[in-house]
Amino acid sequence: MIEIEKAYEAKKYEDKIYEKWESSGAFKPKIDKKKKPFVISMPPPNATGVLHLGHAVMLALEDIMIRYNRMKGIPSLWIPGTDHASIATQNKVEQLLAQKKITKYDLGREEFLKEVDKFVKNSQSTIRNQIRKMGSSCDWTRERYTLDEGLTAAVQTVFVKMFKDDLIYRGSRIVNWCPRCESTLADDEVDYKESGEKLYWIKYGPFTVATTRPETKLGDTAVAVNPADKRYKKMIGQVFPIKSALGEYNIVVIGDKSVDMEFGSGAVKVTPAHSFADFEMAQRNKEVFKKVGIEPMKEVIDEKGRMKNNCGKYSGMTTKECRRALVEDLEKLGLIEKIEDYTHNLSICYRCGYTIEPLISKQWFINVDKPVIKDGAKKKSIKEKSIEVIKKGEIKIIPEKFNKTYFNWMTNLHDWCISRQIWFGHKIPVWYKMDENSKKEYEKNPEKSRHLLGDKEAICSIEKPDDKNHYVQDPDTLDTWFSSGLWTFSTLGWPNKTEDFEYFHPTSVLETGYDILFFWVARMIIMTEYTLGEVPFKTVYLHGLIRDKNGKKMSKSAGNGIDPLEMIAKYGTDPVRLSLVIGGTPGNDMCLFEEKIAGYRNFVNKIWNASRFALMNVSEEDLKKKFTAVMAKSTADKWILTELNALVKATNVDMEKYNFSEAGTRIYDFIWNNYCDWFLEMSKGEHKNPIVLLHVLKTALKLLHPFIPFVTEKLWELMGEKTMLIAEAWPLEDKNTVFKKEAKDLEEVKEMISKIRSLRSELKVEPAKKINAIIYAGKQVKLLEEKREIIERMARLENLQIEEKGKKIEGAKLITHGTMEIYLPLKDMIDMEKEAKRMKEEMIKKQNIITSIESKLSNKGFVKNAPKELIGKEKERLAKEKTELAKMAENMV
RNA sequence: GGGCGGUUAGCUCAGUUGGUAGAGCGUCUCGUUGACGUCGAGAAGGUCAGAGGUUCGAAUCCUCUACCGCCCACCA
Numbered sequence: 001m002i003e004i005e006k007a008y009e010a011k012k013y014e015d016k017i018y019e020k021w022e023s024s025g026a027f028k029p030k031i032d033k034k035k036k037p038f039v040i041s042m043p044p045p046n047a048t049g050v051l052h053l054g055h056a057v058m059l060a061l062e063d064i065m066i067r068y069n070r071m072k073g074i075p076s077l078w079i080p081g082t083d084h085a086s087i088a089t090q091n092k093v094e095q096l097l098a099q100k101k102i103t104k105y106d107l108g109r110e111e112f113l114k115e116v117d118k119f120v121k122n123s124q125s126t127i128r129n130q131i132r133k134m135g136s137s138c139d140w141t142r143e144r145y146t147l148d149e150g151l152t153a154a155v156q157t158v159f160v161k162m163f164k165d166d167l168i169y170r171g172s173r174i175v176n177w178c179p180r181c182e183s184t185l186a187d188d189e190v191d192y193k194e195s196g197e198k199l200y201w202i203k204y205g206p207f208t209v210a211t212t213r214p215e216t217k218l219g220d221t222a223v224a225v226n227p228a229d230k231r232y233k234k235m236i237g238q239v240f241p242i243k244s245a246l247g248e249y250n251i252v253v254i255g256d257k258s259v260d261m262e263f264g265s266g267a268v269k270v271t272p273a274h275s276f277a278d279f280e281m282a283q284r285n286k287e288v289f290k291k292v293g294i295e296p297m298k299e300v301i302d303e304k305g306r307m308k309n310n311c312g313k314y315s316g317m318t319t320k321e322c323r324r325a326l327v328e329d330l331e332k333l334g335l336i337e338k339i340e341d342y343t344h345n346l347s348i349c350y351r352c353g354y355t356i357e358p359l360i361s362k363q364w365f366i367n368v369d370k371p372v373i374k375d376g377a378k379k380k381s382i383k384e385k386s387i388e389v390i391k392k393g394e395i396k397i398i399p400e401k402f403n404k405t406y407f408n409w410m411t412n413l414h415d416w417c418i419s420r421q422i423w424f425g426h427k428i429p430v431w432y433k434m435d436e437n438s439k440k441e442y443e444k445n446p447e448k449s450r451h452l453l454g455d456k457e458a459i460c461s462i463e464k465p466d467d468k469n470h471y472v473q474d475p476d477t478l479d480t481w482f483s484s485g486l487w488t489f490s491t492l493g494w495p496n497k498t499e500d501f502e503y504f505h506p507t508s509v510l511e512t513g514y515d516i517l518f519f520w521v522a523r524m525i526i527m528t529e530y531t532l533g534e535v536p537f538k539t540v541y542l543h544g545l546i547r548d549k550n551g552k553k554m555s556k557s558a559g560n561g562i563d564p565l566e567m568i569a570k571y572g573t574d575p576v577r578l579s580l581v582i583g584g585t586p587g588n589d590m591c592l593f594e595e596k597i598a599g600y601r602n603f604v605n606k607i608w609n610a611s612r613f614a615l616m617n618v619s620e621e622d623l624k625k626k627f628t629a630v631m632a633k634s635t636a637d638k639w640i641l642t643e644l645n646a647l648v649k650a651t652n653v654d655m656e657k658y659n660f661s662e663a664g665t666r667i668y669d670f671i672w673n674n675y676c677d678w679f680l681e682m683s684k685g686e687h688k689n690p691i692v693l694l695h696v697l698k699t700a701l702k703l704l705h706p707f708i709p710f711v712t713e714k715l716w717e718l719m720g721e722k723t724m725l726i727a728e729a730w731p732l733e734d735k736n737t738v739f740k741k742e743a744k745d746l747e748e749v750k751e752m753i754s755k756i757r758s759l760r761s762e763l764k765v766e767p768a769k770k771i772n773a774i775i776y777a778g779k780q781v782k783l784l785e786e787k788r789e790i791i792e793r794m795a796r797l798e799n800l801q802i803e804e805k806g807k808k809i810e811g812a813k814l815i816t817h818g819t820m821e822i823y824l825p826l827k828d829m830i831d832m833e834k835e836a837k838r839m840k841e842e843m844i845k846k847q848n849i850i851t852s853i854e855s856k857l858s859n860k861g862f863v864k865n866a867p868k869e870l871i872g873k874e875k876e877r878l879a880k881e882k883t884e885l886a887k888m889a890e891n892m893v
Numbered sequence: 894g895g896g897c898g899g900u901u902a903g904c905u906c907a908g909u910u911g912g913u914a915g916a917g918c919g920u921c922u923c924g925u926u927g928a929c930g931u932c933g934a935g936a937a938g939g940u941c942a943g944a945g946g947u948u949c950g951a952a953u954c955c956u957c958u959a960c961c962g963c964c965c966a967c968c969a
Contacts, residue, residue, distance in 0.1 A: 004928095006928085006929080007929080007931075008931095188965095192966095192967075199969085209969075210968095210969060211969060212969070213969085224969090258968085259968085259969085260968055260969080262968095263968055263969070264968085264969065267969095268968085268969045269969075270969090275969085276967085277967080277968080277969075278969085344967085344968080344969090345967065347967085401897065401898075402897090404896070404897070405896075405897065405964065405965080408895085408896065408897095408964090408965070409964090409965070412965080412966080514963095514964090515964095517964095518964095518965095545963095549904085549905070551905090551961095551962085582907095582916095582917090583905075583906055583907070583916090583917080584906090585906090585907080587898090588898085588899085588906095589962090589963090590905090590906085591905055591906080592905095593905080595905095595917095595918065595919095596905075596917080596918080598918095598931080599917060599918065599931090600917095601931065602929090602931040602932090603931090604931090605929065605931045606928090606929065606931080606932090608928090608929080609928040609929035609931090609932090610928065610929080611928085612928045612929075613927090613928030613929080614928080615928090616927090616928070617927095617928095657909075659909080661906095661907075662907075662908090662909090665907075665916070665917090668916090668917095669916080676928085676929085677933080677934095680928075681933095684926095684927060684928095754934095754935095757934060757935065758934090758935060758936085760934090760935085761922075761923070761934065761935040761936075762935075762936080764922085764923085766923080766924085767923060767924050767926085767933090767934065767935090768924075768926075793926085796926085849913090852913085853913090856913095856949085856950085859949055859950085860949075861948085861949025861950080862912095862949040862950070863949080864949070865948085865949055865950085866912070866949070866950080867912080870912055873912095873913095874912095874913085877913085
């Protein structure tokens with residue numbers, strides 16, 4: 001008899017257990033070249049703040065995978081880390097400084113970066129603690145940071161390699177520009193927001209054009225029409241003077257298929273320097289511009305979103321101010337035909353929400369179409385290769401539906417702009433030669449002297465050029481996704497040929513939310529295939545977003561967010577983990593609400609109490625005994641062991657298929673229904689077998705450990721185990737513990753008890769009231785005699801008479817159960833009339849079932865095509881239903 | 894505009910080679926039975942969005958429709 005506390009108190013144990021795991025070295029895999037390792041690179045949380053539910057679900061799922069594989073004896077490595085998240089972090093620090101009325105320019109680059117580092121160190125330690133709170137069994141000795149020394153070396157090495165391969169180039173192109181961040185953004189870093197705008201119809205030489213951005217009129221160099229448009233066809237190639245508030249200017253008419261004849265007037269004003277579509281049109285019509293001597297690129301908006309000094313009286317105005325002023329002036333000139341309300345999608349910065357200003361800028365790009373990766377005799381572009389690895393199945397995405405999304409994105413990928421005008425990040429390893437004067441000028445104000453950074457004598461190298469006095473490093477930093485794209489191998493020590501890298505790469509699974517499939521997953525594939533010529537991981541597991549009870553996105557502003565840490569404090573980590581895993585399927589969003597967590601807290605407590613009961617019924621001696629199949633004594637023992645074995649088998653299949661929700665649900669069900677409600681209840685009588693009681697429970701604890709590591713570990717300890725559960729071997733099938741006949745017999749007994757209980761309840765017999773029963777058991781007399789005590793206790797019977805067969809008992813209620821007849825003499829206790837009616841209804845139901853099975857079995861097609869097993873089952877069932885109905889009919893008379 | 898999902902019990906969702914519709918929560922009726930009221934026993938509740946097709950048999954496969962959602966593109 002061992003007694004433990006009445007309820008599980010997570011808070012009391014969790015931190016201590018985590019420390020014990022960590023200090024035992026269990027998180028650190030042993031390199032064993034004979035075994036294939038299991039590796040997950042943890043998606044590094046941004047170094048900006050705190051853990052949210054997205055991280056929590058990520059940590060829960062990855063920990064399940066890692067613990068499961070570790071218990072299977074596979075060297076399992078889970079590398080944690082953080083991402084410097086250049087723009088996000090810089091913005092955050094800028095905001096904090098703004099509260100003190102300080103700008104980054106007040107501090108200067110160096111001082112500002114010191115501030116950022118301070119901030120990052122602080123949030124990193126917060127994040128570390130939170131990852132620990134979730135019970136994540138990651139290897140902290142290998143923790144990395146995208147901006148640490150080693151990773152910086154990896155970033156520089158890859159950049160130089162790409163530069164040498166001519167894959168990276170610097171060029172003036174139209175880019176997404178955030179005037180607030182004063183930086184470029186990649187195409188997929190642009191968000192769209194529906195916004196109510198005006199559509200201005202402007203008289204435009206011989207045309208009328210419609211635009212939402214009249215201020216860009218100052219940068220117009222053409223009007224585009226569809227070459228098939230009869231109205232304008234003849235004008236293509238001609239030059240027209242256009243009246244404006246700043247006097248006249250010339251435009252050329254170009255023909256381009258992308259112009260929609262139906263929209264507006266069918267003629268579009270073209271501002272190549274400030275619109276992606278216009279830029280492309282100008283590219284396609286280069287020759288036309290050349291012929292008439294018009295320079296297509298007329299830049300009128302600067303990096304701060306203000307009108308350039310070539311804009312006369314509008315110079316210095318913001319685009320918004322300019323729009324207002326210009327429209328007013330055009331109205332005075334009678335050039336505005338009409339103004340309509342119009343809704344369209346505004347491009348905004350995904351980090352700060354500010355309106356994007358497309359403009360021409362000199363930036364670094366990665367050419368995604370250049371054939372550069374050797375593949376046999378051919379060379380393939382990084383784009384082609386990245387598509388191929390998914391097509392060939394070298395990388396498997398779960399769920400598969402994302403393959404299509406991935407292909408679509410990858411196919412339409414344009415050259416990737418990788419330079420950012422952000423201070424915080426990896427500096428670009430390119431050096432520009434300058435004479436002394438230029439250098440002085442540049443250093444005085446780098447922001448305004450970018451034009452001095454000439455390409456001609458630029459050097460790309462990690463080291464500063466020898467002649468360092470004449471070189472200035474590129475002031476830009478790299479897109480944060482450039483470094484996170486290298487994450488799976490840079491964290492393993494690459495570019496050094498470390499043992500870790502050789503052994504652990506490629507990694508096994510990349511688990512993350514589907515929302516960063518493009519941002520990160522796709523870029524990892526690109527970068528890794530290019531750099532190493534291998535995949536970064538073999539499986540991509542994508543989880544869904546966590547939403548609130550009404551399916552709404554959780555957000556601070558909506559106030560519907562759930563803080564995982566608060567929930568952990570209230571209910572413990574284990575329930576939070578379960579609530580994030582069970583009920584979720586890969587790639588699908590999942591709702592989370594507090595009641596759900598509370599429900600799993602109940603489950604955790606249930607396991608605790610089942611263990612409490614088991615421990616109360618075993619001796620210290622029992623704890624030391626080792627279970628073997630021969631220790632199974634009773635039918636109940638054999639039944640639960642058979643069920644347990646089926647559970648182990650099914651769980652293994654689910655775990656291998658990444659069906660964690662189903663695996664979790666199944667174990668939950670086993671513990672609660674099979675183990676607690678039946679086996680434990682049965683064990684309260686004569687048939688007690690402490691060894692089986694313990695063995696089944698301990699096996700279930702092992703299966704549950706990846707899901708709810710804390711409570712299972714604690715119970716493991718309480719069961720007298722000296723080694724930790726985290727390092728225990730994963731349960732495997734044991735055919736010696738399968739007892740088909742006994743399992744089936746016990747199911748019969750269970751079913752019988754249920755039927756008696758059900759009838760009692762329907763007839764409103766008080767639960768406490770003991771009643772008599774006579775069972776004609778046929779061949780099952782022996783079984784029922786063995787289980788007599790259990791049946792009596794669980795069905796609340798006073799006097800149980802078991803016979804092989806006998807006569808109908810007048811005035812007693814009959815329950816038919818296959819060939820068995822159970823009579824309950826309840827005459828005095830029930831309303832016989834009502835009961836007769838109920839009985840009739842039941843018989844009709846039975847008759848319907850019989851009819852439906854009969855028609856199925858007389859269907860030639862069914863008999864011919866259905867599997868034999870199924871036909872056998874149906875026949876068996878028909879016989880059973882028929883027997884039962886006959887008995888009922890007999891009893892009615 | 895292009896693509897992808899979803900629609901199953903009052904609510905949140907499972908349902909993996911097509912073979913008698915499931916869970917949790919909620920509801921109702923009982924219950925102080927040797928662990929657990931963070932509990933137990935029992936019950937009610939579903940023409941699986943709609944229409945057609947394939948099949949002996951469809952929630953499951955195909956086609957169409959409706960509604961909801963997401964992603965990509967971005968038309969001035």
